[in-house]
Amino acid sequence: MESKLPKPPLKIGITGCIGSGKTTAARIFEALGIPVYYADDRAKWLMANDEQLKARIIDLFGPEAYDSSGALNRAHIAQKAFSDAGLLEQLNAAVHPAVGADAERWHKEQSGVPYTLKEAALLYESGSFKALDAVIVVSAPEEVRLRRVMQRDGVEEEAVRARMRKQMPEEEKARRADYLIQNDGQQSIIQQIHAIHQQLQQRYDEI
Numbered sequence: 001m002e003s004k005l006p007k008p009p010l011k012i013g014i015t016g017c018i019g020s021g022k023t024t025a026a027r028i029f030e031a032l033g034i035p036v037y038y039a040d041d042r043a044k045w046l047m048a049n050d051e052q053l054k055a056r057i058i059d060l061f062g063p064e065a066y067d068s069s070g071a072l073n074r075a076h077i078a079q080k081a082f083s084d085a086g087l088l089e090q091l092n093a094a095v096h097p098a099v100g101a102d103a104e105r106w107h108k109e110q111s112g113v114p115y116t117l118k119e120a121a122l123l124y125e126s127g128s129f130k131a132l133d134a135v136i137v138v139s140a141p142e143e144v145r146l147r148r149v150m151q152r153d154g155v156e157e158e159a160v161r162a163r164m165r166k167q168m169p170e171e172e173k174a175r176r177a178d179y180l181i182q183n184d185g186q187q188s189i190i191q192q193i194h195a196i197h198q199q200l201q202q203r204y205d206e207i
């Protein structure tokens, strides 16, 4: 007898430059019932809990990379990594494959939904977009992004610009996007997200 397995969900990514609003947008998709993998958060969890990754981070950043309770010293790592291109490259090379494998495991556990979302700042830069069916890019002008992050994190302009310099330019991401959300503060992202959600549901139905 022919058995019909339920179709696995599509793998969709959501990305954008620092402060574009990708986490804000991902939370709205989550409210529509879509499971979201938050790569930045998960990366930090893995960096604090995966013994092999921890050993590599101590190699790169010294024992100060963790405090006495074993928590990740984000400020120490950020200060060193974003001012030393070689070190950032080595950090990325250690963290990105671990996150990629973890995201794959997570996706396999999801069912009964038309698609899942992987929210990550560096989907294009890390190459992990290749494992996805489509990518949504959240876009906002640089000055808006800068202001939002300075306000959200209480940091100086230069700290944000140091991260901006390590990311693919906004225009390039927008050009590559399968779906684009404009989050310049002028147009409603809720309507845009709703429209993309419907298109993705349709895409799943047509597989």
Ligand SMILES: CC(C)(COP(=O)(O)OP(=O)(O)OC[C@H]1O[C@@H](n2cnc3c(N)ncnc32)[C@H](O)[C@@H]1O)[C@@H](O)C(=O)NCCC(=O)NCCS
Pocket: 017, 018, 019, 039, 040, 041, 043, 044, 047, 073, 074, 075, 077, 078, 081, 088, 091, 092, 095, 096, 099, 120, 121, 122, 163, 166, 167
């Ligand atoms: C340096 C760390 C500890 C700083 O932590 P912090 O809480 O301040 O930032 P968080 O991880 O939440 O990232 C905030 C934003 O910074 C930018 N950013 C983070 N890592 C990178 C990177 N490797 N390259 C460029 N931009 C980055 C992104 O826009 C990201 O959304 C952390 O960012 C890190 O470990 N980064 C390297 C691993 C990585 O690439 N993680 C992100 C995706 S898997």
Ligand SMILES: Nc1ncnc2c1ncn2[C@@H]1O[C@H](COP(=O)(O)OP(=O)(O)OP(=O)(O)O)[C@@H](O)[C@H]1O
Pocket: 016, 017, 018, 019, 020, 021, 022, 023, 024, 025, 040, 121, 148, 149, 152, 183, 184, 185, 189
């Ligand atoms: N349309 C908007 N109007 C006003 N504030 C917004 C809007 N979108 C996002 N923000 C605010 O801007 C800040 C950055 O948004 P968010 O954290 O979602 O960006 P992100 O792309 O995930 O950033 P990062 O790359 O640092 O992880 C947050 O404080 C968020 O509340």
